[in-house]
Amino acid sequence: MSALTTPERPNETAMTAGDMDIEKESSSSASEKQEPSQTDFVVSFTGDDDPRNPKSMSTVRKWLIVIIVSATSLCVACTSSLYVGAYGQLEKEFDSSEVVVTLGLSLFVVGLGLSPMLLAPLSEFYGRKPVYVVSLFFFVVWIIPCAVARNMATMIVSRFIDGFAGAAFLSVAGGTVGDLFPKHKLAAPMMLYTLSPFLGPQLGPLIGDFINYYTHWRWTFYVLLIWAAAQWAAIFFLVPETYNPVLLRREAERKRKETGDDRWYAPIEKMDRSIAETLLRSCYRPFMLLTLEPMCLALCIYCSVLLGVLYLFFGAFGLVFRINHGFKLWQVGLTFLGITIGMICGTLTTPWFNKNYRRLLKKHEDDGNLKGSSEPEFRLPPAIAGSPLAVIGLLWFGWTTYSSVHWIVPIVGSAFFGMGVIMIFSGVFTFLVDAYPLYAASALAANSFARSMFAAAFPLFGNTMYRKLGFQWASFLLAMITLALAPFPYIFYRWGKELRKRSRYAGAR
Template sequence: MAAHPDGIVSKNDGDAESVLKGSRNIVGWNGPDDPANPLNFHRFRKWVIALICSTGALCVACSSSIYTATYDGLEKDFDVNEITAIAGLTLFVFGMGAGPMLYAPLSEFYGRRIIYILSFTFYLAFQFPVGFGTNITSVLVNRLLSGLSGSAFMSVAGGTVSDLFSKEEIGKPMMVFTAAPFLGPSIGPLLGNFITYKLQWRWVIYVMMMWTGAMLGLILLFVPETYAPVLLRWKAKKLRQQTGKKQLYAPIENIERSVIGTVVFSCKRPFQLLFLEPMVFCLCLFTAILLGIMYLFFQAFPLVFENNHGFQKQLVGLTFMGLLTGCICGVLTEPFWKSLYHHLSVRYGSGRPEFRLPQVMAGAIFTPIGIFWFAFTTYKSVPYIVPIISALPFGLGIILVFSGVFTYLVEAYRPYAASALAANGFLRSSFAAIFPLFSVPMYDKLGYVWASALLGFLCLGCMPFPFLFYKFGPYLRKRSRFAWTNQDEETSQIKREEPSAESLPDNEQTQDRDIEMAP
């Protein structure tokens, strides 16, 4: 199959009207080296786009937790209790989880760039009523709308990274993108508490508005459309205008599906996987509990370090340095787990999805160690540095669990990878939204030690999941109507290169890489 110089797919170089899979006049790329194909962008340009998108995800994730520094100001200015102030955090996080269910399918119709521009435009607009609000209702409602608006970068940005990089190149940029949503919540309290030390609480929102405005400018200037099917649709439209051949079309224009139908379907399948697949449910529950604990710590750390160790407000953010360091260490271990996966694949003759679970096993051990370490070192007599360091193994573990679970769900449920990740995103965001609401009453009633220990026992309850699925995963997948079977594994080295039918674009050159990664 050759590509005609004018971009029309052709069997013969000189034939502009040829048949491709029974259809005529399909517009494609001008050969494998077409500079319009995002895969052929200069490497520096690819990294600029990927870093801007990853920073956008970091900005939104940071906005979720930086809000914790505004609690005192909100309570004073609007005469509300702490639970009402915390609701602004939970509503934002819930919006972050629900938004991708809408943005991911819309990006497959209209492209990535327009979704980014509209997302951050509304994200910026909804921050104004928060920063300049005169009542708590305005703050809470617009926090929810801000989370919904900004959440595009938590899902669609993963697609942009996969648009730009081949399978051989995608590991490092995807690792950077995956880390951003976890580094953001760790940075937020540190930044927010330093802002409120000298300035009014509203300046926390003003700073985020400045950051958002800068990101919007970078998107407008440096982030082009990268979704191949949409680019080919634009190309087909231009060719129809130039040549007068109305029969020319791009593959995406021949798909009989509506936007509403796709959005409804994208919301249905994740819940089928969540409640009909035990592996999806258990692993998603594990990640949901971990993220819930992470957001609960935004309330627990100030309680412990202010009351037991006499930390001033602006210094409480520094207590999250252990968590931030742990997350960074987790990202740096990626080459080891990649090497282990390759070793297991060579040893057993096939790359089973279960070979992604050893890092989840390690994370399942590190997370309760970190939590119990924190729980039993919250006493006043223990130097403050000890509970700070305890967050390091927890941060390390949470990165290992999330990255391993994400990759496992993609490989084990390859035809439905986007839905499996959407189910994970919805459940973990729901837990992250709910956990902070009962954090203060729980710590007041149970005390710092046993309230934290209870969280450790929750992690212990989830610890067996990766070990059980490593052993029994092939059997469970064989009985599943959604997952890959053992028969698939016989040709796994080939099939792992194949596209996900649900989440991938129609253009064959980018089809095998466009799985929407949502941490």
């Protein structure tokens, strides 16, 4: 854009000096008014209907992307536990102890917990798709050493790197779902994505035990290699970039090239923080939240124990159902259907709790609070309802693990545990996001790190504990630990606002 000039006037020489001064001032003023400001060159979307905005995609295409991303998350999560079915063959072939073989599971989960602190910030600079493509490529590549391993050292190291590479879909992919749908349509696609990382570990033993019962353990990884490669191809060819700041940067680059005007820019290009600074903050802030925020620490420990128990069951179920009921390896895998069905049922309660949230919100407004305002504690009812279900499920499972009791009974108990777990996670995750709005990513990263460390540790002692204490008392011990932590969601629902007033990272609204 150029400034407007004053047209020539035929009688301009007859103007007085004063008239000329007035004319110059008027021209200068008009020029200043027409001179574009820097904000006139900011590239932005005109709304959700803007063709450049991912939210304007067709419903079919958006759901296709959600399904691909969710299936990839399912693949990564399933890889963690599908390995469990190979324990028996690996112990014999490599002459390794049960604990050493279990390290292949534990270190994979450690990689899952560490990676989001690095991959999630990188997506803020480069976009979601580059992170997906590169990380999933290395995920596929590092399955190969697992498939051809000649010793346990190769297996353990490869599994750790594989978990580290695959974690992008457990930390970044939720953002893709949010990029595609407006808030009022987000519940259903987010429900599908949220369920996939939790169903994956339960489906792993079901698939892996079938493979390892009928063929060699290496086919465990050949199947994973085929599945993961197919997911990589789907991501590469069918999933576009959806991160708005990166899309706007591309649009600004296009405008600068087409117009030759370097004043066009996207907001992301004006960021005053570097990649190194962002990575550093992403690495230390989750630990500050765990150290300085009692609410965050308590809820993270609660979630961590629950996930630890889930991973402990990968070994414990094999002991219980083989010894008590004479199950074969492929039958042991089927026993995880109880937890799987329980998690699906727990997820289906989401619409009811969403209605409950809206009722709490309306009551909050009726009490004289600002319309549209909310309290993070309104997000906790699913966790409050799920807590007793998790305890009941563990007690049910534990005290029915006798050979004289039909095998379906403890499996039904495990379904209640699975239902409670998914409800607790749902409530805690949304609470952390609302309670720490400026540090939501760090709060979730803290939760992910803590959960992964517990999930890595519990399988290392789980089988020994079940053998030493007995199936009933070992399950009872886990139930009592869960019972001790169960009141936390209610405590924070009742007194969370007062606690947030004294927080340096959260605050009462």
